[in-house]
Amino acid sequence: MLVMKFGGTSVGDGPRIKNVAGIVLRQRERQPVVVTSAMTGVTDALLRLHSLASTGDEAFREQLEALCQRHRDTAQMIDAATDWSYLEDRLQDLQSDVLRVFDTQDGSLRARDCIASWGEKLAVILVTGAIDSAGGKGGCWDGPMIVTDSHFGEATPRPTKTRELAKNALAEATANDAILVSPGFIGLAEASDDQHEIITTLGRGGSDYSATLIAVALEADACWIYTDVDGVFTADPRIVRKARVLPLISYETAGRLAMCGAKVLHPRSVSPAKRRGIELRVCNTFKPDFPGTLIARASAETHGCPQVVAGRRKLCAVGLQGAGLAEIPNLFGRLCRAIADTGSELVLAAHPVPGHDPQIVIEEGQATVAVEAIAKEFATEITNGQASNTAVTEHLAICTLVGDDLGRLIVEQSQRALASEHVTPLAQSAAADALVFVVPEAALDQVIRRIHQDVIEPALREAAQRGVRPYSNGQWAAGGKAQRRRSTLPQH
Ligand code: ASP
Ligand code: MG
Numbered sequence: 001m002l003v004m005k006f007g008g009t010s011v012g013d014g015p016r017i018k019n020v021a022g023i024v025l026r027q028r029e030r031q032p033v034v035v036t037s038a039m040t041g042v043t044d045a046l047l048r049l050h051s052l053a054s055t056g057d058e059a060f061r062e063q064l065e066a067l068c069q070r071h072r073d074t075a076q077m078i079d080a081a082t083d084w085s086y087l088e089d090r091l092q093d094l095q096s097d098v099l100r101v102f103d104t105q106d107g108s109l110r111a112r113d114c115i116a117s118w119g120e121k122l123a124v125i126l127v128t129g130a131i132d133s134a135g136g137k138g139g140c141w142d143g144p145m146i147v148t149d150s151h152f153g154e155a156t157p158r159p160t161k162t163r164e165l166a167k168n169a170l171a172e173a174t175a176n177d178a179i180l181v182s183p184g185f186i187g188l189a190e191a192s193d194d195q196h197e198i199i200t201t202l203g204r205g206g207s208d209y210s211a212t213l214i215a216v217a218l219e220a221d222a223c224w225i226y227t228d229v230d231g232v233f234t235a236d237p238r239i240v241r242k243a244r245v246l247p248l249i250s251y252e253t254a255g256r257l258a259m260c261g262a263k264v265l266h267p268r269s270v271s272p273a274k275r276r277g278i279e280l281r282v283c284n285t286f287k288p289d290f291p292g293t294l295i296a297r298a299s300a301e302t303h304g305c306p307q308v309v310a311g312r313r314k315l316c317a318v319g320l321q322g323a324g325l326a327e328i329p330n331l332f333g334r335l336c337r338a339i340a341d342t343g344s345e346l347v348l349a350a351h352p353v354p355g356h357d358p359q360i361v362i363e364e365g366q367a368t369v370a371v372e373a374i375a376k377e378f379a380t381e382i383t384n385g386q387a388s389n390t391a392v393t394e395h396l397a398i399c400t401l402v403g404d405d406l407g408r409l410i411v412e413q414s415q416r417a418l419a420s421e422h423v424t425p426l427a428q429s430a431a432a433d434a435l436v437f438v439v440p441e442a443a444l445d446q447v448i449r450r451i452h453q454d455v456i457e458p459a460l461r462e463a464a465q466r467g468v469r470p471y472s473n474g475q476w477a478a479g480g481k482a483q484r485r486r487s488t489l490p491q492h
Contacts, residue, residue: 001030001031001032001033001218001220001221001222002027002030002031002032002033002220002221002222002223002224003032003033003034003035003211003212003214003215003218003220003222003223003224004023004024004027004033004034004035004224004226005034005035005037005184005208005211005223005224005225005226006020006034006035006036006037006127006226007037007207007208007225007226007227007285008037008038008039008040008041008042008043009227009228010227010285011036011037011038011039011123011126011127012039012040013039013077014073014074014075014076014077014078015077016285017074017078017126017127017130018078018134019285019286020034020036020127020226020285021127021130021131021133021134021136022134023285023288024131024136025131025134025135025136026288028136028179030222032179033170033180033182033218033220034127034131034138034179034180034181035182035207035210035211036120036123036124036127036181036182036183036184036207037120037123037184038118038119038120038122038123038185039070039071039074039119039122039123039126042067042118042119042122043116043119043185043204045063045067045119046115046118046119047115048063049063049064049067049098049115050098050101050107050111050112050116051107053098053101053102053115054101054102054106054107054111054112055105055107056102056105060098060102064094064095064098068091068094068095071087071091071122072087072088072091074126075087075126075129078126078129078130078133079129082129082133084129086125086140087122087125087129090121090122090125090142091122094115094118094122097114097115097118098115101115108152109152109153110150110152110198112153113152113153113186113199113200113201114199116185116186116201117144117183117185117199117201119185120183120184120207121142121143121183121186122142123183124140124142124181124182124183125140125142127181128181136179137176137178137179138178138179138181139172139173139176139178139179139180139181140181141169141172141173141181141182141183142183143183143188144165144187144188144197144199144200145162145166145169145182145183145210145217146165146166146186146188146202146210146213146214146217147161147162147164147165147187147188147189147190148187148188148189148190148200148202149189149190149200150189150190150191150198150200152200152201153200153203154201154202155187155189155200155201155202155203157202157213158190159213161190162213162214162217163217165188165217166214166217166218167217169182170218182214183210184206184207184208184209185202185206185207185210186200186202187199187200187201187202188200202268203266205263205266207266208265208266208269209266209268209272211225211269212269212270212271212272212278213272215273215276215278216272216273216275216276216278219276220278221278222278222279222280223273223278223279223280223281224280224281224282224283225265225280225282225283226285226288227264227282227284228285228286229264229282229284230245230283230284230287230290230292231245231246231247231282231283231284231290231291231293232245232249232254232257232262232264232265232282232293232295233245233246233264233308234246234306234307234308234309234456234460235308235309235448235449235452235456236262236310236311236448239445239448239449240448240449240452242452242453242457244306244460245292245293246293246305246308247291247293247294248293248294248295248301248305249293249294249295249302249308250296250297250298250299250404251270251273251274251280251295251296251297252274252298252404252433253302253305253402253403253404253433254270254280254295255267255270255271255274256400256402256433257308257310257402258270260310260311260398260400260402260434260436261310261311261312261313261398262308262310264282270295274297277297279294279296280294280295280296281294281295282295298404302404304463305403305404306403306456306459306460306463307401307402307403307406307410307455307456307459308402308403308456309399309400309401309402309448309451309452309455309456310399310400310402310448311397311398311400311444311445311447311448312347312397312398312400313397313441314364314365314397314441315347315361315362315363315364315396315397315398315438315441316361316362316363316367316392316393316394316395316396317350317360317361317392317393317396317426318339318359318360318362318390318391319335319350319357319358319359319360319374319390319391320357320358320374320378320387320389320390320391321387321388321389321391322381322382322385322388323385323386323388324381324385324387325357325386325387327386328378328381328386328387332349332358334377334378335360335377336349336360337377338370338373338374338376338377338378339360339362339366339370339373339374341373342366342370342373344362344363344366344369344370345362345363345366346360346361346362347361347362347363347398348360348361348398348429348436348438349361350426350427350438359391359393359426359427361427361438364395367392367394371390371392374390378390393426395440395442396426396439396440396441397440397441398436398437398438398439399436399437399439399444399447399448400434400436400437401414401434401435401451401455402433402435403433404433405432405433406430406432406433406434406435410455411430411435413454414435414454415428416454417450417451417453417454417455418437418447418450418451420450420454421443421446421447423439423443423446423447425437425438425439426438426439
Protein backbone atom coordinates (compact mmCIF):
# COMPACT_ATOMS: atom_id res chain seq x y z
CA MET A 1 0.00 0.00 0.00
CA LEU A 2 1.14 3.49 -0.85
CA VAL A 3 0.05 6.60 1.05
CA MET A 4 0.17 9.65 -1.23
CA LYS A 5 0.00 13.03 0.47
CA PHE A 6 -0.67 16.20 -1.49
CA GLY A 7 0.19 19.63 -0.12
CA GLY A 8 -1.80 22.84 -0.47
CA THR A 9 -0.24 24.02 -3.74
CA SER A 10 -0.71 20.56 -5.25
CA VAL A 11 -4.47 20.99 -4.81
CA GLY A 12 -4.43 24.76 -5.30
CA ASP A 13 -7.00 24.93 -8.12
CA GLY A 14 -9.15 22.81 -10.45
CA PRO A 15 -6.48 21.84 -12.99
CA ARG A 16 -4.05 21.00 -10.20
CA ILE A 17 -6.58 18.74 -8.52
CA LYS A 18 -7.16 16.99 -11.85
CA ASN A 19 -3.41 16.52 -12.09
CA VAL A 20 -3.44 14.94 -8.63
CA ALA A 21 -6.20 12.53 -9.68
CA GLY A 22 -4.05 11.47 -12.65
CA ILE A 23 -1.00 10.90 -10.42
CA VAL A 24 -3.05 8.78 -8.02
CA LEU A 25 -4.65 6.69 -10.74
CA ARG A 26 -1.25 5.93 -12.27
CA GLN A 27 -0.38 4.17 -8.99
CA ARG A 28 -3.62 2.21 -8.92
CA GLU A 29 -1.93 -1.17 -8.71
CA ARG A 30 -0.03 -0.11 -5.55
CA GLN A 31 -3.26 0.35 -3.59
CA PRO A 32 -2.97 4.10 -3.02
CA VAL A 33 -4.48 5.93 -0.06
CA VAL A 34 -4.71 9.68 -0.55
CA VAL A 35 -4.13 12.24 2.20
CA THR A 36 -4.79 15.83 1.20
CA SER A 37 -4.10 19.29 2.60
CA ALA A 38 -6.48 22.18 2.22
CA MET A 39 -6.23 24.23 -1.00
CA THR A 40 -3.47 26.87 -0.74
CA GLY A 41 -4.41 29.76 1.49
CA VAL A 42 -7.60 28.14 2.76
CA THR A 43 -6.38 27.32 6.28
CA ASP A 44 -5.17 30.90 6.68
CA ALA A 45 -8.53 32.16 5.42
CA LEU A 46 -10.40 29.91 7.86
CA LEU A 47 -8.31 31.07 10.78
CA ARG A 48 -9.06 34.68 9.80
CA LEU A 49 -12.74 33.81 9.56
CA HIS A 50 -12.71 32.34 13.03
CA SER A 51 -10.98 35.38 14.41
CA LEU A 52 -13.49 37.77 12.76
CA ALA A 53 -16.58 35.76 13.68
CA SER A 54 -15.51 35.16 17.27
CA THR A 55 -14.93 38.89 17.80
CA GLY A 56 -18.29 39.83 16.34
CA ASP A 57 -16.87 41.37 13.15
CA GLU A 58 -19.50 41.21 10.38
CA ALA A 59 -16.73 41.20 7.77
CA PHE A 60 -16.66 37.43 8.20
CA ARG A 61 -19.80 37.09 6.02
CA GLU A 62 -18.14 38.32 2.86
CA GLN A 63 -15.01 36.24 3.45
CA LEU A 64 -17.04 33.14 4.16
CA GLU A 65 -18.95 33.58 0.93
CA ALA A 66 -15.71 34.06 -1.02
CA LEU A 67 -14.26 30.89 0.47
CA CYS A 68 -17.36 28.86 -0.39
CA GLN A 69 -17.39 30.30 -3.89
CA ARG A 70 -13.73 29.35 -4.42
CA HIS A 71 -14.62 25.72 -3.66
CA ARG A 72 -17.69 25.81 -5.91
CA ASP A 73 -15.68 27.31 -8.78
CA THR A 74 -12.94 24.73 -8.32
CA ALA A 75 -15.51 21.94 -8.43
CA GLN A 76 -16.90 23.29 -11.69
CA MET A 77 -13.39 23.47 -13.11
CA ILE A 78 -12.74 19.87 -12.15
CA ASP A 79 -15.88 18.67 -13.88
CA ALA A 80 -18.99 20.71 -14.56
CA ALA A 81 -20.97 17.53 -15.26
CA THR A 82 -20.35 15.99 -11.82
CA ASP A 83 -23.08 16.12 -9.18
CA TRP A 84 -21.50 18.32 -6.50
CA SER A 85 -24.51 18.37 -4.19
CA TYR A 86 -22.53 16.76 -1.36
CA LEU A 87 -20.02 19.62 -1.54
CA GLU A 88 -22.93 22.06 -1.32
CA ASP A 89 -24.25 20.26 1.80
CA ARG A 90 -20.88 20.46 3.46
CA LEU A 91 -20.51 24.15 2.60
CA GLN A 92 -23.80 24.65 4.44
CA ASP A 93 -22.32 22.81 7.44
CA LEU A 94 -19.26 25.07 7.34
CA GLN A 95 -21.54 28.10 7.29
CA SER A 96 -23.50 26.83 10.31
CA ASP A 97 -20.26 26.24 12.23
CA VAL A 98 -19.06 29.78 11.51
CA LEU A 99 -22.44 31.29 12.41
CA ARG A 100 -22.39 29.40 15.70
CA VAL A 101 -18.97 30.88 16.47
CA PHE A 102 -20.33 34.34 15.62
CA ASP A 103 -23.47 33.92 17.75
CA THR A 104 -21.60 32.63 20.78
CA GLN A 105 -18.43 34.71 20.18
CA ASP A 106 -16.52 31.49 20.70
CA GLY A 107 -12.84 32.37 20.54
CA SER A 108 -11.72 29.07 22.07
CA LEU A 109 -8.99 26.94 20.52
CA ARG A 110 -11.55 24.18 20.21
CA ALA A 111 -13.79 26.36 18.03
CA ARG A 112 -10.77 27.50 16.05
CA ASP A 113 -9.76 23.90 15.27
CA CYS A 114 -13.33 23.09 14.27
CA ILE A 115 -13.32 25.93 11.73
CA ALA A 116 -9.73 25.29 10.56
CA SER A 117 -10.57 21.65 9.81
CA TRP A 118 -12.90 22.63 6.97
CA GLY A 119 -10.06 23.27 4.51
CA GLU A 120 -9.05 19.61 4.49
CA LYS A 121 -12.62 18.31 4.69
CA LEU A 122 -13.62 20.24 1.58
CA ALA A 123 -10.41 19.35 -0.28
CA VAL A 124 -11.20 15.65 0.23
CA ILE A 125 -14.52 16.11 -1.58
CA LEU A 126 -12.85 17.90 -4.49
CA VAL A 127 -10.09 15.31 -4.86
CA THR A 128 -12.59 12.45 -4.68
CA GLY A 129 -14.68 14.13 -7.38
CA ALA A 130 -11.60 14.53 -9.57
CA ILE A 131 -10.66 10.86 -9.20
CA ASP A 132 -14.21 9.87 -10.16
CA SER A 133 -14.25 12.19 -13.11
CA ALA A 134 -10.89 10.78 -14.31
CA GLY A 135 -12.43 7.32 -14.51
CA GLY A 136 -11.43 6.01 -11.07
CA LYS A 137 -13.46 5.58 -7.95
CA GLY A 138 -12.70 7.74 -4.93
CA GLY A 139 -13.78 6.78 -1.42
CA CYS A 140 -14.45 10.11 0.27
CA TRP A 141 -13.62 10.11 4.01
CA ASP A 142 -14.17 13.73 4.94
CA GLY A 143 -13.88 13.29 8.69
CA PRO A 144 -10.79 12.74 10.83
CA MET A 145 -8.76 9.54 10.44
CA ILE A 146 -6.49 10.20 13.40
CA VAL A 147 -7.47 10.01 17.06
CA THR A 148 -5.73 12.52 19.31
CA ASP A 149 -5.75 14.00 22.80
CA SER A 150 -7.62 17.28 23.33
CA HIS A 151 -4.66 19.64 23.00
CA PHE A 152 -6.37 21.91 20.47
CA GLY A 153 -4.10 23.56 17.95
CA GLU A 154 -1.34 20.98 18.34
CA ALA A 155 -2.85 17.66 19.31
CA THR A 156 -0.91 14.49 20.04
CA PRO A 157 -2.00 11.34 18.22
CA ARG A 158 -3.19 8.19 19.95
CA PRO A 159 -1.75 5.41 17.77
CA THR A 160 -3.88 2.46 18.91
CA LYS A 161 -7.23 4.20 18.46
CA THR A 162 -5.98 5.77 15.23
CA ARG A 163 -5.26 2.33 13.85
CA GLU A 164 -8.84 1.27 14.54
CA LEU A 165 -10.35 4.36 12.96
CA ALA A 166 -8.08 4.30 9.90
CA LYS A 167 -8.69 0.60 9.33
CA ASN A 168 -12.46 1.16 9.45
CA ALA A 169 -12.16 3.94 6.91
CA LEU A 170 -10.04 1.74 4.66
CA ALA A 171 -12.42 -1.21 5.01
CA GLU A 172 -15.31 0.99 3.92
CA ALA A 173 -13.43 2.21 0.85
CA THR A 174 -12.18 -1.26 -0.01
CA ALA A 175 -15.71 -2.69 0.26
CA ASN A 176 -16.73 -0.17 -2.39
CA ASP A 177 -13.66 -0.93 -4.46
CA ALA A 178 -12.67 2.71 -4.04
CA ILE A 179 -9.42 4.60 -3.41
CA LEU A 180 -9.58 6.03 0.11
CA VAL A 181 -9.26 9.84 0.11
CA SER A 182 -8.72 11.32 3.56
CA PRO A 183 -7.92 14.68 5.15
CA GLY A 184 -4.53 15.56 6.58
CA PHE A 185 -4.02 17.92 9.52
CA ILE A 186 -7.22 17.12 11.42
CA GLY A 187 -7.89 14.78 14.32
CA LEU A 188 -10.72 13.42 16.39
CA ALA A 189 -10.38 14.06 20.13
CA GLU A 190 -10.61 10.81 22.04
CA ALA A 191 -13.03 12.62 24.36
CA SER A 192 -15.59 12.61 21.51
CA ASP A 193 -18.66 10.42 21.82
CA ASP A 194 -21.18 9.11 19.31
CA GLN A 195 -23.19 12.33 19.42
CA HIS A 196 -20.37 14.85 19.59
CA GLU A 197 -17.39 14.76 17.32
CA ILE A 198 -14.69 17.00 18.75
CA ILE A 199 -12.22 18.07 16.10
CA THR A 200 -8.55 18.81 16.79
CA THR A 201 -5.65 19.75 14.53
CA LEU A 202 -2.04 18.58 14.51
CA GLY A 203 -0.62 22.10 14.14
CA ARG A 204 0.24 24.18 11.09
CA GLY A 205 1.79 22.20 8.29
CA GLY A 206 0.61 19.02 10.04
CA SER A 207 -0.59 17.20 6.93
CA ASP A 208 2.80 15.60 6.39
CA TYR A 209 2.62 14.28 9.92
CA SER A 210 -0.87 12.88 9.37
CA ALA A 211 0.33 11.14 6.23
CA THR A 212 3.06 9.22 8.03
CA LEU A 213 0.71 8.48 10.95
CA ILE A 214 -1.86 7.09 8.52
CA ALA A 215 0.85 5.09 6.75
CA VAL A 216 1.79 3.52 10.07
CA ALA A 217 -1.85 2.89 11.06
CA LEU A 218 -2.59 1.16 7.75
CA GLU A 219 0.75 -0.66 7.65
CA ALA A 220 1.59 0.89 4.31
CA ASP A 221 5.00 0.16 2.88
CA ALA A 222 5.50 3.60 1.37
CA CYS A 223 4.47 7.19 1.97
CA TRP A 224 5.13 9.75 -0.74
CA ILE A 225 4.82 13.41 0.13
CA TYR A 226 3.92 15.43 -2.96
CA THR A 227 4.85 19.09 -2.78
CA ASP A 228 5.83 21.92 -5.13
CA VAL A 229 9.60 21.39 -5.08
CA ASP A 230 11.77 18.61 -6.50
CA GLY A 231 12.73 17.05 -3.18
CA VAL A 232 15.12 17.77 -0.34
CA PHE A 233 17.75 20.25 -1.48
CA THR A 234 21.27 20.76 -0.14
CA ALA A 235 20.06 24.28 0.80
CA ASP A 236 17.01 26.41 0.13
CA PRO A 237 17.30 26.99 -3.65
CA ARG A 238 15.84 30.48 -3.21
CA ILE A 239 18.94 31.37 -1.20
CA VAL A 240 21.57 29.21 -2.90
CA ARG A 241 21.45 29.03 -6.68
CA LYS A 242 23.71 25.98 -6.81
CA ALA A 243 21.62 23.96 -4.36
CA ARG A 244 20.99 20.42 -5.58
CA VAL A 245 18.32 17.87 -4.86
CA LEU A 246 19.61 14.88 -2.91
CA PRO A 247 18.38 11.55 -4.27
CA LEU A 248 18.71 9.88 -0.87
CA ILE A 249 19.04 10.91 2.77
CA SER A 250 18.60 9.07 6.05
CA TYR A 251 15.54 9.43 8.29
CA GLU A 252 17.81 10.99 10.90
CA THR A 253 19.09 13.70 8.59
CA ALA A 254 15.61 14.42 7.24
CA GLY A 255 14.13 14.64 10.74
CA ARG A 256 16.84 16.96 11.97
CA LEU A 257 16.54 19.16 8.92
CA ALA A 258 12.82 19.59 9.46
CA MET A 259 13.45 20.54 13.10
CA CYS A 260 16.12 23.01 12.06
CA GLY A 261 13.98 25.06 9.73
CA ALA A 262 13.87 23.26 6.36
CA LYS A 263 10.27 23.78 5.29
CA VAL A 264 10.02 20.71 3.11
CA LEU A 265 8.67 18.37 5.82
CA HIS A 266 6.80 18.86 9.08
CA PRO A 267 9.22 18.38 12.02
CA ARG A 268 7.28 15.49 13.53
CA SER A 269 6.53 13.69 10.29
CA VAL A 270 9.70 11.64 9.83
CA SER A 271 9.71 9.78 13.10
CA PRO A 272 6.62 7.53 12.55
CA ALA A 273 7.98 6.46 9.15
CA LYS A 274 11.39 5.79 10.65
CA ARG A 275 9.98 3.65 13.44
CA ARG A 276 8.34 1.34 10.92
CA GLY A 277 10.92 1.59 8.15
CA ILE A 278 8.30 2.98 5.76
CA GLU A 279 9.70 4.21 2.47
CA LEU A 280 9.33 7.98 2.66
CA ARG A 281 9.74 10.07 -0.44
CA VAL A 282 9.43 13.77 -1.18
CA CYS A 283 8.32 14.40 -4.74
CA ASN A 284 7.10 17.22 -6.95
CA THR A 285 3.43 17.09 -8.03
CA PHE A 286 4.27 19.19 -11.04
CA LYS A 287 6.99 16.77 -12.21
CA PRO A 288 5.53 13.44 -11.20
CA ASP A 289 8.16 11.43 -13.10
CA PHE A 290 11.06 12.98 -11.23
CA PRO A 291 12.01 10.57 -8.43
CA GLY A 292 12.54 13.27 -5.78
CA THR A 293 14.28 12.40 -2.54
CA LEU A 294 14.07 8.99 -0.93
CA ILE A 295 14.30 9.04 2.86
CA ALA A 296 15.48 5.71 4.21
CA ARG A 297 17.50 4.01 6.92
CA ALA A 298 21.07 5.20 7.39
CA SER A 299 23.44 3.11 5.29
CA ALA A 300 26.87 3.27 3.74
CA GLU A 301 25.18 5.15 0.93
CA THR A 302 23.54 7.81 3.12
CA HIS A 303 26.82 8.24 5.00
CA GLY A 304 28.46 9.15 1.73
CA CYS A 305 25.83 11.79 0.84
CA PRO A 306 26.71 15.47 0.73
CA GLN A 307 25.37 17.47 3.67
CA VAL A 308 22.45 19.87 3.86
CA VAL A 309 22.41 23.35 5.34
CA ALA A 310 19.21 24.83 6.75
CA GLY A 311 18.24 28.04 8.49
CA ARG A 312 15.60 28.74 11.07
CA ARG A 313 14.62 32.38 11.51
CA LYS A 314 12.62 34.52 13.91
CA LEU A 315 14.40 33.39 17.04
CA CYS A 316 15.69 35.21 20.10
CA ALA A 317 17.70 34.30 23.19
CA VAL A 318 16.37 34.93 26.68
CA GLY A 319 18.30 34.74 29.91
CA LEU A 320 19.21 36.42 33.14
CA GLN A 321 21.86 39.00 33.87
CA GLY A 322 23.52 39.85 37.13
CA ALA A 323 26.74 39.68 39.08
CA GLY A 324 25.55 36.94 41.43
CA LEU A 325 24.24 34.37 38.94
CA ALA A 326 26.91 31.86 39.94
CA GLU A 327 25.38 31.78 43.45
CA ILE A 328 21.97 30.70 42.23
CA PRO A 329 21.56 26.94 42.62
CA ASN A 330 20.20 25.06 39.61
CA LEU A 331 20.03 28.27 37.60
CA PHE A 332 19.98 26.51 34.23
CA GLY A 333 17.33 23.97 35.21
CA ARG A 334 15.02 26.59 36.69
CA LEU A 335 15.45 28.86 33.69
CA CYS A 336 14.58 26.04 31.29
CA ARG A 337 11.59 24.93 33.34
CA ALA A 338 10.20 28.46 33.70
CA ILE A 339 10.30 28.93 29.91
CA ALA A 340 9.09 25.43 29.07
CA ASP A 341 6.10 25.87 31.39
CA THR A 342 4.86 28.74 29.20
CA GLY A 343 4.53 26.22 26.36
CA SER A 344 7.45 27.71 24.40
CA GLU A 345 9.71 25.36 22.50
CA LEU A 346 13.29 25.49 23.78
CA VAL A 347 15.05 25.54 20.43
CA LEU A 348 18.57 25.50 21.83
CA ALA A 349 20.46 26.33 25.00
CA ALA A 350 23.15 28.86 24.25
CA HIS A 351 25.05 27.65 27.27
CA PRO A 352 28.59 27.44 26.05
CA VAL A 353 30.32 26.23 29.20
CA PRO A 354 28.95 25.12 32.58
CA GLY A 355 29.07 28.16 34.79
CA HIS A 356 28.51 30.52 31.88
CA ASP A 357 25.35 32.64 32.04
CA PRO A 358 22.83 30.52 30.21
CA GLN A 359 20.65 31.86 27.45
CA ILE A 360 17.80 29.92 25.90
CA VAL A 361 16.97 30.27 22.23
CA ILE A 362 13.22 30.38 21.61
CA GLU A 363 10.86 31.68 18.95
CA GLU A 364 10.70 35.46 18.80
CA GLY A 365 6.92 35.48 19.30
CA GLN A 366 7.35 33.79 22.70
CA ALA A 367 9.79 36.38 24.10
CA THR A 368 7.31 38.41 26.14
CA VAL A 369 5.74 35.48 27.98
CA ALA A 370 9.16 33.90 28.54
CA VAL A 371 10.59 37.08 30.04
CA GLU A 372 7.60 37.39 32.38
CA ALA A 373 8.01 33.77 33.44
CA ILE A 374 11.73 34.23 34.14
CA ALA A 375 11.08 37.41 36.15
CA LYS A 376 8.52 35.52 38.21
CA GLU A 377 10.68 32.46 38.77
CA PHE A 378 13.68 34.52 39.87
CA ALA A 379 11.76 37.29 41.70
CA THR A 380 13.55 36.57 44.98
CA GLU A 381 17.02 36.55 43.40
CA ILE A 382 16.24 39.80 41.56
CA THR A 383 15.04 41.43 44.80
CA ASN A 384 18.14 40.37 46.72
CA GLY A 385 20.46 41.52 43.92
CA GLN A 386 21.92 38.19 42.74
CA ALA A 387 20.22 38.73 39.40
CA SER A 388 19.63 42.18 37.99
CA ASN A 389 17.24 41.69 35.11
CA THR A 390 16.05 39.40 32.34
CA ALA A 391 17.71 39.86 28.98
CA VAL A 392 16.55 39.27 25.41
CA THR A 393 18.81 39.14 22.36
CA GLU A 394 16.56 39.69 19.38
CA HIS A 395 16.69 38.91 15.65
CA LEU A 396 18.54 35.63 15.82
CA ALA A 397 18.54 32.58 13.60
CA ILE A 398 20.15 29.18 13.67
CA CYS A 399 22.14 27.84 10.79
CA THR A 400 22.47 24.06 10.88
CA LEU A 401 24.61 21.75 8.82
CA VAL A 402 23.21 18.23 8.87
CA GLY A 403 24.56 14.97 7.49
CA ASP A 404 25.03 11.39 8.61
CA ASP A 405 28.72 11.93 9.18
CA LEU A 406 30.21 15.37 9.57
CA GLY A 407 33.72 14.69 10.75
CA ARG A 408 36.28 17.11 12.11
CA LEU A 409 37.23 18.50 8.74
CA ILE A 410 33.70 19.63 8.00
CA VAL A 411 33.37 21.29 11.39
CA GLU A 412 36.57 23.20 10.77
CA GLN A 413 35.57 24.14 7.23
CA SER A 414 32.23 25.46 8.49
CA GLN A 415 33.83 27.51 11.23
CA ARG A 416 36.24 28.97 8.69
CA ALA A 417 33.31 29.76 6.39
CA LEU A 418 31.69 31.83 9.15
CA ALA A 419 34.95 33.57 9.97
CA SER A 420 35.49 34.53 6.36
CA GLU A 421 32.07 36.19 6.40
CA HIS A 422 33.10 37.98 9.63
CA VAL A 423 30.21 36.41 11.50
CA THR A 424 30.82 35.49 15.11
CA PRO A 425 28.21 33.01 16.29
CA LEU A 426 26.51 33.78 19.58
CA ALA A 427 26.86 30.09 20.33
CA GLN A 428 27.57 26.90 18.49
CA SER A 429 27.13 23.25 19.21
CA ALA A 430 28.29 20.20 17.40
CA ALA A 431 27.32 16.56 17.30
CA ALA A 432 28.62 13.83 15.01
CA ASP A 433 25.75 14.50 12.62
CA ALA A 434 24.77 18.15 13.14
CA LEU A 435 26.52 21.44 13.58
CA VAL A 436 24.53 24.43 14.76
CA PHE A 437 25.48 28.10 14.80
CA VAL A 438 23.37 30.77 16.46
CA VAL A 439 23.83 33.86 14.26
CA PRO A 440 22.20 37.27 13.74
CA GLU A 441 19.19 36.79 11.49
CA ALA A 442 20.51 39.41 9.08
CA ALA A 443 23.62 37.29 8.45
CA LEU A 444 21.79 34.00 7.94
CA ASP A 445 21.54 33.94 4.13
CA GLN A 446 25.14 34.95 3.76
CA VAL A 447 26.27 32.21 6.16
CA ILE A 448 24.16 29.60 4.40
CA ARG A 449 25.60 30.58 1.01
CA ARG A 450 29.13 30.47 2.28
CA ILE A 451 28.78 27.11 4.00
CA HIS A 452 27.16 25.72 0.87
CA GLN A 453 29.97 27.03 -1.27
CA ASP A 454 32.85 25.98 0.98
CA VAL A 455 31.55 22.72 2.46
CA ILE A 456 28.74 21.24 0.37
CA GLU A 457 29.77 22.13 -3.18
CA PRO A 458 33.17 20.38 -2.80
CA ALA A 459 31.29 17.32 -1.51
CA LEU A 460 28.97 17.44 -4.54
CA ARG A 461 31.95 17.73 -6.89
CA GLU A 462 33.71 14.91 -5.12
CA ALA A 463 30.64 12.69 -5.41
CA ALA A 464 30.50 13.51 -9.11
CA GLN A 465 34.15 12.54 -9.54
CA ARG A 466 33.50 9.25 -7.82
CA GLY A 467 30.89 8.71 -10.50
CA VAL A 468 27.89 8.83 -8.15
CA ARG A 469 25.23 9.10 -10.85
CA PRO A 470 22.86 11.89 -9.92
CA TYR A 471 25.77 14.23 -9.34
CA SER A 472 27.94 13.07 -12.18
CA ASN A 473 25.22 13.63 -14.77
CA GLY A 474 24.88 17.08 -13.26
CA GLN A 475 21.17 17.04 -13.76
CA TRP A 476 19.87 16.38 -10.30
CA ALA A 477 18.97 19.99 -10.00
CA ALA A 478 15.82 22.01 -9.77
CA GLY A 479 14.14 23.14 -12.94
CA GLY A 480 13.23 21.47 -16.17
CA LYS A 481 16.63 19.97 -16.93
CA ALA A 482 16.08 16.97 -14.72
CA GLN A 483 13.07 15.97 -16.78
CA ARG A 484 15.13 15.49 -19.89
CA ARG A 485 17.29 12.94 -18.14
CA ARG A 486 14.48 11.05 -16.57
CA SER A 487 15.04 7.87 -18.55
CA THR A 488 18.42 7.48 -16.83
CA LEU A 489 16.99 8.04 -13.35
CA PRO A 490 15.14 5.58 -11.17
CA GLN A 491 11.41 5.75 -11.77
CA HIS A 492 8.58 5.57 -9.27
N1 ASP B 1 -3.69 23.04 5.84
C1 ASP B 1 -2.84 22.99 7.02
C2 ASP B 1 -1.98 24.23 7.11
O1 ASP B 1 -2.04 25.07 6.23
C3 ASP B 1 -2.04 21.75 7.12
C4 ASP B 1 -1.06 21.49 5.99
O2 ASP B 1 -1.26 22.00 4.90
O3 ASP B 1 -0.10 20.76 6.20
O4 ASP B 1 -1.28 24.39 8.06
MG1 MG C 1 3.52 21.46 4.21
